[in-house]
Amino acid sequence: MPINVEEGSKQVREQEAWAQGVFPAAHERPQEGHRDTATQPFVDVLTELVQAQGDTVGFVVLHRWAEILERHFPLELPDLGRTIG
Known part of the structure; x- marks a missing residue:
């Protein structure tokens, strides 16, 4: 042993x-x-997540993931003033 x-x-x-x-x-x-505009947001998110992982020397906690994802892919809230018709 x-x-x-x-x-x-x-x-x-x-x-x-x-x-x-x-x-x-x-x-x-x-x-x-290569900077492809279609894939750049994904590269940016992955790069930032890798950096966050390296900074923690552990696991990236859920709220940090959410912050990073929200920064690069903001939630598009519905326009409540718009009518569906």
Whole structure:
């Protein structure tokens, strides 16, 4: 059992070191890509969510997801003065 725990701990440290080295460049790639106006809002949301995830070193909480999504895809409320006919 102690060997398995030690091996697992070593694997986690190696994965973390790899991610720390790869993440900065990988995070920049979507921002450098082709700017297609149809897909840009999705790229912006994903980029911001990835940044939020990186900032927390944990999970992005629901209210943070909602803030980010609302900023890029605001809810279009119905015009209550308009009549359907």
